[in-house]
Amino acid sequence: MALRVALVGASGYTGIEALRLLSQHPAVQLTALCAGRMAGMPLDRVAPAFTGLDAPPLEPFDAKAVAEKADYAFLALPHGTAQDAAADLLAEGVRVIDLSADHRFADPARYAAIYGEHRRPESLAETVYGLAEHHRHRIRDSRLVGCPGCYPTAVTLAAAPAVRAGWTVGEVIADCKSGVSGAGRNPGAGTHYPETADGLHAYKSLAHRHAPEMSRNLGGVKVHFVPHLVPIIRGILATVYLRLGEAHDLAAVRALYSKAYADEPFVHLLPEGAHPDPRHVRGTNRCHIGLFVDGDLLVVQSVIDNLGKGAAGQAVQCLNLMAGLPETTGLEHSAVFP
Amino acid sequence: MALRVALVGASGYTGIEALRLLSQHPAVQLTALCAGRMAGMPLDRVAPAFTGLDAPPLEPFDAKAVAEKADYAFLALPHGTAQDAAADLLAEGVRVIDLSADHRFADPARYAAIYGEHRRPESLAETVYGLAEHHRHRIRDSRLVGCPGCYPTAVTLAAAPAVRAGWTVGEVIADCKSGVSGAGRNPGAGTHYPETADGLHAYKSLAHRHAPEMSRNLGGVKVHFVPHLVPIIRGILATVYLRLGEAHDLAAVRALYSKAYADEPFVHLLPEGAHPDPRHVRGTNRCHIGLFVDGDLLVVQSVIDNLGKGAAGQAVQCLNLMAGLPETTGLEHSAVFP
Amino acid sequence: MALRVALVGASGYTGIEALRLLSQHPAVQLTALCAGRMAGMPLDRVAPAFTGLDAPPLEPFDAKAVAEKADYAFLALPHGTAQDAAADLLAEGVRVIDLSADHRFADPARYAAIYGEHRRPESLAETVYGLAEHHRHRIRDSRLVGCPGCYPTAVTLAAAPAVRAGWTVGEVIADCKSGVSGAGRNPGAGTHYPETADGLHAYKSLAHRHAPEMSRNLGGVKVHFVPHLVPIIRGILATVYLRLGEAHDLAAVRALYSKAYADEPFVHLLPEGAHPDPRHVRGTNRCHIGLFVDGDLLVVQSVIDNLGKGAAGQAVQCLNLMAGLPETTGLEHSAVFP
């Protein structure tokens, strides 16, 4: 019998990607679709790519109504908004997968320091961080998953094996390059085609709020984070600079990563010398990793789709875990190429 | 039991897309994979998007060897090369779906006039043109399908309902815009990024060899064809200009097209006023159509993915028909958006 | 002695391009710079490309103040707004070059039919249409020039030689492709990078308000106009379809165009077989033309920079004429390539 799943927030990019994945998922029945401003709209106006798609109508969100139709809910809402929806759904017995930032920190003080006061801190007590590669077992039994940010996903998967093994010393530098969809669906001067195409630039250098999440994921090490906006639609390339504390050559580092990700269905260490490109994981839940060493400098490059493994794909991976399905269900497809 | 399918020519863009679709097809078992120069190469070197994909090794082509493993063969070879492979496979009892130009014309003289002498004209006697919307029934029983060219697919789907209904007079103008993947995988000055990005131009104006195929598909009407290269990766937008012989208003034309494509699973008439964009069908087998009328001028805009409905998607659609499967099997997915 | 020139409206794309050209013009002294919302802003915030540029401060517009400093004024304002500024400046004795649509039609009724009532119709009595190739002599002595729209410039230069020679019959089809800067500087869903890159589509098919201007320029022949938005920053490619009334072959048509543009400094007929690309005229005042004939169908392809020859470049060309300078002054530069 199919899982009954609701999607709350279907009009932003994260929600649209979740809708695409859920509507193609062989074990899911999408039973409710909620949107704010776009409620009542035909789905092909939300995204013409959905022309002809068979899906429930876009309705305003109501926790009780959702609970009648669904056992699982994806929240693709802005942070600050998701916390109420999550708490209300939990109260109705719905298991929640939150794609916003609202449940990424269990500690209300930490959340508050970055995003402002959390209105429903009681939820934080039971939230599980949705990085399956680190918290697979806890996700299985959780009622509330807070899915990682896109940048923290890329940087954590890149740095964690070396950091956790204790092979690194000092601070981490994460020079990340993101596609423009990471800025969301609201148009602005910073995403206007004539000023965005054929150029690139950093933004919020050393001041982006994803840095504390990365640092927490890596056991507290300081992460200097410089995100760049590049003229691609989707995808993140994280170039992470780490210092090796003792002499470890490239072969040793490759062996370490190879072992760390040997059983991971979505994380692939590329052949020696190969450089990952986010194009090759676009539309998928995959992460490709490349490793380079010079002296005590380790450079790890990882790529994900910011809307895939960095958001909706990862959320489906969590759903699969929560529902006891094979973790790759509905996520096996390769990237379209070219 | 799964269909046993071979893919011959797995390293060009058409072959790579066929590989992607076949490897995700729920009723297909890919039993052989053939390539020329790339035989022996790991699949992730052919396309890093295939990292981790489970598929047979890339072998040199041998008709007998293929026949032992497969009941169906996709040919994603250059025209001129496919004709021998097709004839040899047919002789071994393999049903062939040719994505090249070699079997698009049943008449050897017509083929010769465009592409040069056909070496295996005996095959042409039984070839069926793989435009399912026009030849569905004959495709079902065929042993050899010649899949349409990408431009002719877009233009034919755009113009056929009006032309076949006898509503049009005079010649047709097809102003088409294609993504750069249409030029194939071999790099050249005309596809070099620094000279291709942020610009566009027509090429082979009034002299492209896809024009006679369009004309044949439309009952012999002259088609003036001006293809343009635009800086997108995949996709074709055909803007087709037709003269209506008698007074037909937009409503009448919409009714005509609506009826023509009512039962077609992959062709969608967009809502009135909507303009199709190839982005919204990228990676799919779909075609979106928009209609505009001013006086006796009918403008039909159609979009397809040149590698999807214009090549590999259409080929899978033919396979489904030949195998008695529902026509949409393995082709239900929506385009990635954004 | 340098010409004293004011630029009114310096923050949109047309104004920014005018500012760039005027600040590099060897015979111009830019004496006043006016802007609305952006008045008071440093120039490098209007456009970081102007970092370090020596220019007057951005002030609110006042006709009298401008008249004290300038003998010529460029108006780079939205249509509807420019008409008051123009009339007020004329009253102060300033010669006006209007880049908006407000003074492209001498007949108030025609203007009103497209853009709504004109509030200062007295100006229209003396306006001269700023297409130098057609109205060079009248521009020289005019006090008010209404610069052509970008699309009409491209289509008129493409079609006029054949139409004016009486070689064509019937209606004209203009299938145009424009870069996204043509949509202006205000961000919106239709110019949001993630939904604009890697796709293209027509818009306002057969209903764009530049069509009557094209028709007027071509002696009244009906022009069917379908504009397309393509993912390039700047540039227009017009593919114009014309019917030749009598037998004229390609050589005859090339001779006709060659003669028509022999003395034009900015219009170049490309070698036979060559296809123009807007990249090659980007940032310039140039127009490249390619010609193709099949039977009685003549296809003319022309390219311009929508902000160059289609707006600010053309305006500088008019200024040169009005001031008695060589027409190419300040406009000699080639496009940056690649």
Added chain:
Amino acid sequence: MALRVALVGASGYTGIEALRLLSQHPAVQLTALCAGRMAGMPLDRVAPAFTGLDAPPLEPFDAKAVAEKADYAFLALPHGTAQDAAADLLAEGVRVIDLSADHRFADPARYAAIYGEHRRPESLAETVYGLAEHHRHRIRDSRLVGCPGCYPTAVTLAAAPAVRAGWTVGEVIADCKSGVSGAGRNPGAGTHYPETADGLHAYKSLAHRHAPEMSRNLGGVKVHFVPHLVPIIRGILATVYLRLGEAHDLAAVRALYSKAYADEPFVHLLPEGAHPDPRHVRGTNRCHIGLFVDGDLLVVQSVIDNLGKGAAGQAVQCLNLMAGLPETTGLEHSAVFP
């Protein structure tokens, strides 16, 4: 009287940009134009942007013939080829500005370690490194200038003020992002539009041969260099990570850079908080710099046009110095925007 200048190697991107700049330079008379394979070709076939340009014919290179016509020669040849041309021209009394790598190192052993044996080491004794900001006075009197590589230009301008002031400790990390024109004009798989657009990746991580040149420019400090290919046509963004040895806050660092570049006509420190974008210096000889500090980490971001300040623009700057002209002659123009 105009400077008589020859351009040797006019068909690659560096040569084309040099030709564009030299042909617009008010004090230069381009007296000879040499090319290899393209000798004899009309200039509009080398680059259609040059349609209508008045320039000497493309001839095969001959040092004596050049010496008869020119007092200065630009060499835009592949490294390894330029060294013979340079030595031969010097012997004929022509002053040489080499845009290749052949004269960037005065020490033959250092050159050999990176590029292989130098065949004309006698030239190296008198070569001056063409970074005007560091070697202005020596360039003025030199007969042979070796222009810096594009990456070293960006990284050196970014790092030098802090490093030279002795404010930094330890190694430097240079995470650079370059447009595709940096790969040259020869098409290849790595620059094929369908595989280059909408993606990005690092290449030659920690192994690119520009690293030793950066290191030499910075007094010998180790530079870890990871170049990335991004889907823009021209431009480099260097994100340089430096460790401050003592407590220096952002204000102090800004004061340091502000002073270092106060009199530099082409290097601009952006306002606090602003992030440079290569689009804003495209087609120019400019460099924009942004500064960010967190604790002891200094992040300097610099942008240049790889073909402008990174190649041909810098070469013209050197020519101006050598000829005793104002350093900005012919280089005053702003970037086209948008």
